[in-house]
Amino acid sequence: MSDTALKVADFKSDLKPIWCSGCGDFGVITPFYQALAEIQAVPKETVIVSGIGCSGRFPYFCNTYGFHGVHGRALPTAAGVKISRPDLKVIAVGGDGDGLGIGGGHIAHVARKNVDMTYILIDNSIYGLTKGQSSPTSPISMTSKTAPHTGIEEPLNPLLMFLSYHASFVARGYSGKPKNLKQLFVDAMNHKGFSILHIFSPCVSMNKQITFKTMNEIVKPLPDDWDTSNRLAAMEKALDEDTFWTGLVYQDERPTINDRLDSLEEKLGRYDGLSELLGQYK
Amino acid sequence: MATQDLVVRIGGEGGEGVISCGEILSKAVARGGLNIHAFRTFPAEIRGGLAMFQLRGSDGPARSLSQSVDVLCAMNHCGYDAYVHNIKDTGVLVYDPAFVTLDDRLGGRRRIELPLDEISKEVTGASRAKNMVAMGAMLAIFGPPVEYGVKLVADHFGKKGEDVVRMNQGAVEAGYKFAMEHMVELRRPFKLQPGRDEILVTGNEACALGAIAAGVEFVPGYPITPATPIFEFLCRELPKFGGKAVQFEDEIATLAAGIGASFAGKRVLTPTSGPGLSLMSETLNLAAMTECPITIINVMRGGPSTGMPTKTEQSDLKFAIYGTSGESPRCIMAPLDIYDCFWQTVRGVRIAEKYQMPVIILTDQALAYTSQNIPTPDLSEVDLGERLTPPLDQDRETFERYAVTETGVSPMPIPGVHDLMYMATGLEHNPKGAPNYTPKMHELMTQQRFAKLKALGKRIVHQHKVEEYEPEDTEIGVIGWGSTYGAIAEALENIERDTGVRIAHLHPRILSPLPEWRIRQFLGPLKKLIVPEENYTGQYAHFLKGKFGIKPIEIHKAHGIPFSSEELEKSIKEHL
Structure with missing residues (x-):
């Protein structure tokens, strides 16, 4: 690397992360900084958009442009940035409540548009910032402040959803294995199209049921020779209830919405100013 | 000299071509040199149900719809039944005797038989062209030569081939001829002024054209009656100006995407209607809080809830001004006619950019679907206005995105352009953009955001010229x-x-x-x-x-x- 190359520290903002001590999110942001350095992201050309929740604070800690929006809307906000400014690198970050609860309807549509950006969904199966309510991925056996007696809803299977939405890059990671995460971030940000990373990140303060200890027992990397083009096989892995498979699960390359908009623009040609269009109404 | 004025309503069933008859007639009358005001109602169903097109032509200003009509052209009994009571006492019923049964509701009003179906069959061999017969007859009453109608029929049916064009032109000519023979006394001594530099547009079209004139680059949208035609127009035309119009999954995503694009430096506008504006209210606050310019055209319809999507009402005003959690500044505008739809859209986008806040333009279903011939906008008068951005060599250490200023407006860096990476956040924040909940900061930043309304309020004082009427001796x-x-x-x-x-x-x-x-x-x-x-x-x-x-x-x-x-x-x- 040349002397002018940006280092990991160049991507950290002056603000130190304020998450609880031992929070899984530290295991997400550290490899994220490393990945930004590895791909030599340009800070002024990088926009990180987040929603509400502990993970919503993510962009504050990065030396890039940041947008901390309203609950559940990180994805469409980020899509607006990217579609209108395809020259920028865009990353959306959010938690399981933000991305799968209140904002759960947006993922399918960004996948359909294949917006060329990365979505980091940091899942802890609990609402941590508001101190312990059930989330869309809380197991039915889990009690919480809003399920004080017993869980009454079944959890979502995010990986299976993203595969069925046909996102063009689907990966799963675990903040207890930050080294593996770095490569996933690099691959996701280099992918042309919508890349989604589902990362399990234990909440040490509020989630006493799913912990680093329980996760360590079920996390297993996909085999080295995993075929990332086989969507059906990927769905089988997603349906595996005993093992939390991590790695790049599925990837394909197809036109992004900006590719399609660009070719449309080219096909249609340009008006010679607004007067030409006004002329059609004379 | 007193101005002449004529109001014609064509009534029939959906699918009979009432609306296309009215549209071609409007254009012919406008080109023929009258000021027109045209209004239509659609049946709720795609086909069937009542359809109505009303055209007012005048050699003075035709500024409003008229409740009562000089001529009702009833294509069938359904059109007669629904509108016979709207005929003025001095007015006339023109009707197809084969399909309309008169009754005593007509009273002593005059009636003239216009055998639409018979003429259509005679000229074209089928009933289908009876709307063009009606068109020709009504054009004759308004006065422009038949050639205006004949030419427009060629434009309208051109794609369907020469035979179709010739058949419909024949129908128009036959209708015109019939009117000149049997209804010549309905003609008014209009002072026709053909050849004016005008466009004939609906309120929705004027807004969409205004958006393009305003340099709008990104239009996220979600279809909603009666604002959909603005979005459809921009989906069709904006790419030909290098802009992007993109449909999103709902109005929440729509406004969020708009804010994202605005944050990224683009000029953004989105059309919607009341229920859509309701869904946007949280993100609208986000635009105000992050100080991202955005323009919303809210075409009001009958409410509340699903209400009456195809009907008009001015009932979103309070919601537009106050509909928000907490308090945040926004500018609310209302164009007063079709010409104004164009210019207030241009102005709205300019205000949004200059003041870095949301602007809501309130039009309504009536304005949206009314068409008028208006002077072709003089594009040299378009003042785009610019967003305030920092100098490229601005020092980052001392830079404050939300610096406190007298007008409330502070320089906004653009990603990819400025080396001034900052956080835009919906949380209360300090001038640097860092979250801050202290009482002093909340008060300071609230004042700062509302300073924009104060500054704007001062600037608009002298801008009411056209619409004023202030005689000295009135109380x-x-x-x-x-x-x-x-x-x-x-x-x-x-x-x-x-x-x-x-x-x-x-x-x-x-x-x-x-x-x-x-x-x-x-x-x-x-x-x-x-x-x-x-x-x-x-x-x-x-x-x-x-x-x-x-x-x-x-x-x-x-x-x-x-x-x-x-x-x-x-x-x-x-x-x-």
């Missing part, structure tokens, strides 16, 4: 807003003509912030203020009451159809 005034302008202006003219009573009229285009100084000046000599609105509760009247402590006489209409000048004249007279 009565009317304040209206939005699409009621034409009906109010006509009603006041008629009252003055009939009774000699002069009534002042103010019609602000920017409703909030209120041009306070200007309104105080207007209120000064008045003993009575009348505020007519197309809603049930008197929303603007309440707003004025709250700001100025006055007690206006309120006139409300919440029928889903616009005020006519006749009914306004009647209700205003009751308060003289």
